[in-house]
Amino acid sequence: xxxxxxxxxxxxxxxxxxxxxxxxxxxxxxxxxSTFGGANGLNAYAEHLRVFPPGLWAFRGLxxxxxxxxxxxxxLLYLENRAARPVPYANKKNDRTTFSALTMVWTGILxxxxxxxxxxxFTLHAFNAEWAHLVDAMGRFDVFTMVSAGLSNxxxxxxxxxxxxxxxxxxxxxxxxxxxxxGLTNENTFCSINLGGKFVAFVLAVGFVLIPLTIFFGIxx
Amino acid sequence: MSGSAHGNMNLxxxxxxxxxxxxxxxxxxxxxxxxxxxxxxxxxxxxxxxDLIKKGKDPIVFDHDCREGICGMCSQMINGIAHGxxxxxxxxxxxxxxxxxxxxxxxxxxxxxxxxxxxDLMVDRGALDxxxxxxxxxSAKTGGVPDGNAILISKENADLSMDxxxxxxxxxxxxxxxxxxxxxxxxxxxxxxxxxxxGEVEAARRVRAMVEAMDAEGFGNCTNHYECEATCPxxxxxxxxxxxxxxxxxxxxxxxxxxxxxxGA
Ligand code: HEM
Ligand code: FES
Numbered sequence: 001x002x003x004x005x006x007x008x009x010x011x012x013x014x015x016x017x018x019x020x021x022x023x024x025x026x027x028x029x030x031x032x033x034s035t036f037g038g039a040n041g042l043n044a045y046a047e048h049l050r051v052f053p054p055g056l057w058a059f060r061g062l063x064x065x066x067x068x069x070x071x072x073x074x075x076l077l078y079l080e081n082r083a084a085r086p087v088p089y090a091n092k093k094n095d096r097t098t099f100s101a102l103t104m105v106w107t108g109i110l111x112x113x114x115x116x117x118x119x120x121x122f123t124l125h126a127f128n129a130e131w132a133h134l135v136d137a138m139g140r141f142d143v144f145t146m147v148s149a150g151l152s153n154x155x156x157x158x159x160x161x162x163x164x165x166x167x168x169x170x171x172x173x174x175x176x177x178x179x180x181x182x183g184l185t186n187e188n189t190f191c192s193i194n195l196g197g198k199f200v201a202f203v204l205a206v207g208f209v210l211i212p213l214t215i216f217f218g219i220x221x
Numbered sequence: 222m223s224g225s226a227h228g229n230m231n232l233x234x235x236x237x238x239x240x241x242x243x244x245x246x247x248x249x250x251x252x253x254x255x256x257x258x259x260x261x262x263x264x265x266x267x268x269x270x271x272d273l274i275k276k277g278k279d280p281i282v283f284d285h286d287c288r289e290g291i292c293g294m295c296s297q298m299i300n301g302i303a304h305g306x307x308x309x310x311x312x313x314x315x316x317x318x319x320x321x322x323x324x325x326x327x328x329x330x331x332x333x334x335x336x337x338x339x340x341d342l343m344v345d346r347g348a349l350d351x352x353x354x355x356x357x358x359x360s361a362k363t364g365g366v367p368d369g370n371a372i373l374i375s376k377e378n379a380d381l382s383m384d385x386x387x388x389x390x391x392x393x394x395x396x397x398x399x400x401x402x403x404x405x406x407x408x409x410x411x412x413x414x415x416x417x418x419x420g421e422v423e424a425a426r427r428v429r430a431m432v433e434a435m436d437a438e439g440f441g442n443c444t445n446h447y448e449c450e451a452t453c454p455x456x457x458x459x460x461x462x463x464x465x466x467x468x469x470x471x472x473x474x475x476x477x478x479x480x481x482x483x484x485g486a
Binding site for chain 1: 235237246248298300301302327329332333334335338399400401402404429432433435436439440441442443444445446447448450451452458459460462463464465466467468469470472473476
């Protein structure tokens, strides 16, 4: 028996790759808060990330792997679960589950699309080629001007705020879910882990949504 | 004729009728007249069936055996809830006082690829038996009766094991799971044996064999909706699934040695 082909094994994979991405997203959110330090804050932060290119690329590789494995396993799980009930109920009442739990595959796919667009926009400058040449007074790549230019556009601001809502939905179920999937819950901790997971999801969402909101409304310039 | 004159009820039933495994099946409507609130749900169906038989029609087929909440046969999805709108009981323990005069009641069989409908509300739950056959036992040599307390067992483990052992294998967890997953059932079986010293010896092989058997039956994967826990007539907790995940994870770095049947010393 190869463990990763079993139902439980696929849950472990979802949990571990999900956890990796949650840790990344937390760090990303905290890093983004340097935007409140203005151009100096954000540009210096971005510069720090690039001091050791092999590290940066190893990290990107790991995240890309987690991302791809998470999507493939998630879609596989979804298809298997649908096949497990070929005839639906005419009448079915759910008691415990939530909107967020029932829509995991859809919020997940939306997040996947978001990540691609986000990378195209701010990493590859695919929509504004001139962004590649932005340099600030200290000769650093001017991330702040790029992000401000992007997010003062109402459509882009709405896009990013919408993405945070989708992330919130995915993580309201996701964070507490990986504790269960990885066997880290028991009778005593179940409830607190559930609440704690939701709390962290909210903290993440608030942290992220502050950036497009404050830039769009000109609070951070 | 109004049933409510005597405190009795008239109900409209929408019941799944299906001739055999190949038939497509459909919901059909029946009137249940003069039903006493003291009747059990199955007795109400008995009344409807007597009426159908008198009229020369095919009675509604449903599984049942003990009618006292211990055998797990009475698998019915009642108004969208496995075992109906009462907590910690099986369908046979559901009473008509849970309903009101004039109510419409939907009755459907358990729905899962692994539980094919045989006729009307009766499904084949043999998949659960095959999972038990895969390793839902211990290979202890029997011999004489051991002295009481010869093997010490912590109170905590004894309690947890007994909680898991309450599972009657009715399949409500599968029926109510949005993914038709059998993990609550399997985790209860894995835990009730694995938590005791006699069963712990084979815990690693057991969890592997039972998970493999479960997957082979075509059940879905748990994605932590916890609908199983909500409808389990025996109140089995979803944290047993977490325990099973842990149990399987422990076997990943060092898989248990395969043992050939009849190996001897
Ligand atoms: C990229 C596209 C993505 C897809 C298609 C996707 C899909 C899924 C699916 C289908 C599940 C399992 C559903 C369930 O348990 O009900 C899941 C779980 C999860 N996802 Fe995602 N997801 C994606 C992105 C993300 C991202 C960006 C994060 C983190 C920031 C994330 C974190 C999680 C976590 C923590 C879980 C719970 C794992 C578990 O149950 O053990 N996912 N995802
Ligand atoms: S008939 Fe035995 S549990 Fe209901």
